[in-house]
Amino acid sequence: MPLIELDRVSFSYQSEETPVFRDFSMSVDKGESLVIRGDNGTGKTTLFRILNGLSFPQSGSYRFDGTEITAAWLKKQSNAKRFHKRMGYLFQNPDVMLFNATVFDEIAFGPRQLGLPDPETETRVRDCMALFGLEPLAEKAPYHLSGGQKKKVALAAVLALNPEVLILDEPLAGLDRKTRDQLLALLSELHGAGKTVLAATHDDALRETLQARTLELAEY
Numbered sequence: 001m002p003l004i005e006l007d008r009v010s011f012s013y014q015s016e017e018t019p020v021f022r023d024f025s026m027s028v029d030k031g032e033s034l035v036i037r038g039d040n041g042t043g044k045t046t047l048f049r050i051l052n053g054l055s056f057p058q059s060g061s062y063r064f065d066g067t068e069i070t071a072a073w074l075k076k077q078s079n080a081k082r083f084h085k086r087m088g089y090l091f092q093n094p095d096v097m098l099f100n101a102t103v104f105d106e107i108a109f110g111p112r113q114l115g116l117p118d119p120e121t122e123t124r125v126r127d128c129m130a131l132f133g134l135e136p137l138a139e140k141a142p143y144h145l146s147g148g149q150k151k152k153v154a155l156a157a158v159l160a161l162n163p164e165v166l167i168l169d170e171p172l173a174g175l176d177r178k179t180r181d182q183l184l185a186l187l188s189e190l191h192g193a194g195k196t197v198l199a200a201t202h203d204d205a206l207r208e209t210l211q212a213r214t215l216e217l218a219e220y
């Protein structure tokens, strides 16, 4: 059984006439890596929203680990919690993700939500800050950071949850060369350790590093 399975999904935004997806099917096995490509507006971000349970197909189905993910199923708190714990989602625009008063709290938010004890949360936050040299920014307000710094904080916040699936929307965009190389190495390590990685990117380096399968989205 695939870990992620879309079966003949159709999706349109309310205000729009043209659908983003029509009878679209895809599946991803546990531990697989997949790079999603496609021109601007072909639906990469929309696909990720569906996979994360933020948008729902008008027809067709989305199954995660055998369970159909619907708005009704996610309404139940315990379901939503279990589901989101397994999925880490890096938004294309990190501004959407950052809302805590400090960088430390931002990265600690997920582990606290999961109910981890304070010492373990602290360890995870320190470890994840160290991945991208964020320690000097710990007490800064995320909304005052530069674009690249925000991206690093958002990534650290995703990784602090240690999710089994990483869904990354343009993870390399806006990063300097050093951070980019660190992230490539890190993702390769995580994938090697068995994580399922889905990334929307136009950057061939990520596909090559992860030896990922490519899914090309086209416009309708």
Ligand SMILES: Nc1ncnc2c1ncn2[C@@H]1O[C@H](COP(=O)(O)OP(=O)(O)OP(=O)(O)O)[C@@H](O)[C@H]1O
Binding pocket: 013, 014, 015, 016, 020, 038, 039, 040, 041, 042, 043, 044, 045, 046, 047, 092
């Ligand atoms: N909230 C929204 N309401 C209405 N239409 C939307 C909305 N978000 C996206 N769209 C439309 O849906 C289509 C797919 O957009 P989406 O953001 O998924 O593309 P993308 O492949 O991620 O593009 P990019 O490479 O620019 O990030 C586009 O035609 C876009 O205009």
Ligand SMILES: [Mg+2]
Binding pocket: 044, 045, 046, 092, 169
């Ligand atoms: Mg996008």
